[in-house]
Amino acid sequence: MTGKLVDPTDRYHRGEFPEQRQEWPGLQRDMEPVPDCGEASYVGTGRLAGRHALVTGGDSGIGRAAAIAFAREGARVAINYHPREQPDADDLAQVLARDGHELVQLPGDLTDAAFCARLIDDAREKLGGLDLLVINAGYQQARESIEEISDEQFDRTMKTNLYAMFWLAKRAVALMPAGSAIITTASVNSFNPSDDLLDYATSKGGIEIFTKGLAKQLAPRGIRVNAVAPGPVWTALQISGGQTSSGVRTFGQDTPIGRAGQPAELAGLYVTLAESGTSFTTGSIFGANGGTL
Numbered sequence: 001m002t003g004k005l006v007d008p009t010d011r012y013h014r015g016e017f018p019e020q021r022q023e024w025p026g027l028q029r030d031m032e033p034v035p036d037c038g039e040a041s042y043v044g045t046g047r048l049a050g051r052h053a054l055v056t057g058g059d060s061g062i063g064r065a066a067a068i069a070f071a072r073e074g075a076r077v078a079i080n081y082h083p084r085e086q087p088d089a090d091d092l093a094q095v096l097a098r099d100g101h102e103l104v105q106l107p108g109d110l111t112d113a114a115f116c117a118r119l120i121d122d123a124r125e126k127l128g129g130l131d132l133l134v135i136n137a138g139y140q141q142a143r144e145s146i147e148e149i150s151d152e153q154f155d156r157t158m159k160t161n162l163y164a165m166f167w168l169a170k171r172a173v174a175l176m177p178a179g180s181a182i183i184t185t186a187s188v189n190s191f192n193p194s195d196d197l198l199d200y201a202t203s204k205g206g207i208e209i210f211t212k213g214l215a216k217q218l219a220p221r222g223i224r225v226n227a228v229a230p231g232p233v234w235t236a237l238q239i240s241g242g243q244t245s246s247g248v249r250t251f252g253q254d255t256p257i258g259r260a261g262q263p264a265e266l267a268g269l270y271v272t273l274a275e276s277g278t279s280f281t282t283g284s285i286f287g288a289n290g291g292t293l
Contacts, residue, residue, distance in 0.1 A: 012036065013234070014259045016249050024141075026240030028060035028088050035234045037065040038264035039095050044072030047275045051075040052129040054120070056110060056168070057137030059089040061235030062185060062228075065263035066134055066270040067092065071101040073271055075132065078104035078123045082137075088236075110137055111159040116167035124175055131180040132274050133172050135165045138185065140200045140242040154199050161203035162210070169214060178222030181274050184211045186229040188289045196244065204229075208285055215283030224282040226273045231289025233261040256291030 018032050028035055037060070053070045057063035058079025071077045077096075081089050086107065093103040104126045108115045124130040139160035143149045169182060176182075190208040193201030208227060215225035232238075232252035239248055252260025266288045272278055273286070 009258055012259060012262045012265075014253075016253070017234075017251055017260075019245060019249055020239050021245070021248070022236070022240045024240040025082050025085055026236035027085065028064070028236045029091055031234075031236060031239060033234075035061060035236075036262040036264045037061070038068050038267050041264060042069050042072055042267055044069065044074065047073045047271060047277075048132070049074030051132050051274070052124075052127040053132035053134065053274070054078045054080065054106075054123040054127070054130060055134040055136060056080040056164070057185075058134075059085045059092055061237060062230060062233060062263045062266055063134065063136040064088070064092055065267040066136065067103070068095065069267035069271050070132070070274065071096050071103070072099065073275075075274075076104075076127045077101070078106055078127055080106045080108060080110065080119055080123075080137065082109065083107045110164035110168075111156060113163070113167050116164055117171045120168060120171040120175065130172060130175055131177060132183075133168065133176070133181075134183045134185070134270065135168055136183075136185040137164065138200075138237060140197065140237050142196045142242060142244050142247060143198070144196050144244070146198055149199055157199040157203055161200070162206050165207060165210060173218060173221075173223060176223055179276065180223045182214070182218075182223065182225045183270055183273050184225070184227040186211065186227040186285060188229055188231040188287065188292050190229055190285070192293065196247075197242075200242075211285065212283045219282055224273075224279070226282060227285045228266060228269055228273070229285050229287045229289070230266060231255060231261060231287070231292040233263060233266065233288075235263060252290065254292075255289070259290070261288065261290055
């Protein structure tokens with residue numbers, strides 16, 4: 001990182017994206033263009049030395065960017081991801097291994113309450129502690145009408161985005177010491193819902209309220225809870241059902257900056273919320289949305 005000014009309007013891909021579609025959950029490695037998660041650009045300075053972090057949805061996208069940043073800032077890092085995403089997880093492990101960092105891989109389905117509890121326990125055991133939890137994994141399927149949303153889709157959206165957050169946080173807070181941090185991933189849809197993401201937006205609104213409420217509960221125990229609320233960021237979520245075909249092509253072009261975001265552009269925000277320098281910050285929602293209101 002240098003002090004050189006960078007124009008955010010043309011820092012990354014502008015214009016239409018190639019039409020593409022993958023089966024859920026999708027693989028970042030097969031996207032065009034491949035999202036930038038900071039693999040070649042993020043340089044750490046030891047801001048999280050000695051920390052122990054678990055990132056859900058850490059194989060790709062925003063979670064991957066956070067995992068890379070945490071590791072390069074000195075934290076020991078574990079990631080959770082769906083077993084179908086193993087190729088992306090292996091790619092990330094190789095990226096971090098080249099830096100001398102070991103990545104703990106903990107695949108599994110977050111819609112299972114028992115697995116969520118085991119995940120927290122396993123992460124703590126393998127990392128030697130747990131003081132940083134990023135609840136980031138999400139499920140998103142675009143549907144133009146409520147009549148097109150099946151009970152199965154609604155159930156999976158809520159279990160992945162809301163129930164898993166509850167299950168993970170409930171187990172984690174019993175183990176996390178004072179000084180720990182929990183970071184959730186909300187969305188611009190938390191307060192400005194897209195008309196074709198009704199169930200997803202509903203769940204993201206719940207994440208925002210949960211974050212603020214949990215922060216009040218845990219503040220006396222010295223555990224901070226905050227959320228990042230991304231706008232349109234280029235991830236596998238979008239090309240595996242999260243957008244309509246036309247939505248993928250024009251994704252992010254309606255932001256004031258004029259393009260979609262890249263996961264690497266959010267990494268610094270997760271680091272800032274994780275480090276002790278923001279010890280007075282809790283119960284807050286931080287946008288990273290290209291100016292979208």
